[in-house]
Amino acid sequence: MSPTALHPAHLSTADTQPGGGPLMFQRCRWCHTASYRRVLCPACGCGDLDEERSAGLGTVRSIKVVRRAAAAPQAVAVVELEEGVRVRSTVIGGRCGADAVFVGDRVEVTEAPGSSPNHPVFRLSGSPLAR
Numbered sequence: 001m002s003p004t005a006l007h008p009a010h011l012s013t014a015d016t017q018p019g020g021g022p023l024m025f026q027r028c029r030w031c032h033t034a035s036y037r038r039v040l041c042p043a044c045g046c047g048d049l050d051e052e053r054s055a056g057l058g059t060v061r062s063i064k065v066v067r068r069a070a071a072a073p074q075a076v077a078v079v080e081l082e083e084g085v086r087v088r089s090t091v092i093g094g095r096c097g098a099d100a101v102f103v104g105d106r107v108e109v110t111e112a113p114g115s116s117p118n119h120p121v122f123r124l125s126g127s128p129l130a131r
């Protein structure tokens with residue numbers, strides 16, 4: 001056991017991809033209900049879903065800070081996209097870390113380490129890290 005654990009707190013490398021990667025969601029061909037990572041439409045149960053690209057902008061609807069030993073706290077949030085879909089994700093970019101992310105905060109999707117189609121990473125809109 002060495003105490004030389006890396007500190008991931010300051011990821012200063014500029015990942016300045018504006019808008020990040022494409023975030024996809026599904027829209028029912030019949031009732032136009034938007035959904036995320038579903039096989040069947042949650043409203044009418046049909047399987048005719050079209051892939052659509054999200055603008056990647058949303059609002060934090062619930063937030064939970066996950067703390068693990070030897071790692072920075074993570075803000076795990078449910079983000080409601082402008083398209084009306086709720087996505088479970090991680091939010092970064094709070095000035096004071098994960099504790100500075102609140103319900104109602106505006107966020108945008110970003111391509112950060114650990115981001116995946118199943119679990120996208122958002123950052124706070126207008127945070128200093130966003131530029």
Ligand SMILES: [Zn+2]
Pocket residue numbers: 028029030031032033041042043044045046
């Ligand atoms: Zn439907």
